[in-house]
Amino acid sequence: MPLPLPYGALLGLLSRLSPFKVRRNEEKCIHCHACTKHCPSLIDVEKKEVVKSEECFGCLTCVSRCPADGAIALTVRTGKKVTAVKPWLFPVLLIALFYLVIGIGVLTDTWHSKIPYEEYQRLIPEVQKEYVKQ
Numbered sequence: 001m002p003l004p005l006p007y008g009a010l011l012g013l014l015s016r017l018s019p020f021k022v023r024r025n026e027e028k029c030i031h032c033h034a035c036t037k038h039c040p041s042l043i044d045v046e047k048k049e050v051v052k053s054e055e056c057f058g059c060l061t062c063v064s065r066c067p068a069d070g071a072i073a074l075t076v077r078t079g080k081k082v083t084a085v086k087p088w089l090f091p092v093l094l095i096a097l098f099y100l101v102i103g104i105g106v107l108t109d110t111w112h113s114k115i116p117y118e119e120y121q122r123l124i125p126e127v128q129k130e131y132v133k134q
Contacts, residue, residue: 012054019076020090022051022062028071035062035072045072058094060087 024035024045035045041055045062058074064087066072073084105111 011057015054015056015058016052018058019078020058020085021075021077022056022058022060022072023075023082024049024051024072025070028068030068030071032067034065034067038062038065058090060090063087 022045026049029046031046033046036043036047038061039045040059040061041053041057043051043053043056043062045051051062060074063072063074074087074090075082076085077083102111
């Protein structure tokens, strides 16, 4: 039997190792506290140059709520160069990575469910009946 995966610890580790980071530009920051007030993880974004917290899950709320243009941005570090990334690119890359992992699992024939296909065929009409009743 496989050991349970500590999902929170895995996400924290991935957050730490990710090349994508939220960075704040002190020169452009107007110190309005909007980034900190709206952070769902309660990270004090305004006091950080780079958000390196394990609690940051990349929702980009701090970036979207900042009224000062260029004060806070999602960035990627490639070597010594730091480049700002368009916020829409981050979820696109995450979705692509998600499907890449699934695709590798399917191609290597390791993506299996413990529920037999016949059981799915039996259960799906039952679930559909429940939704139709409401």
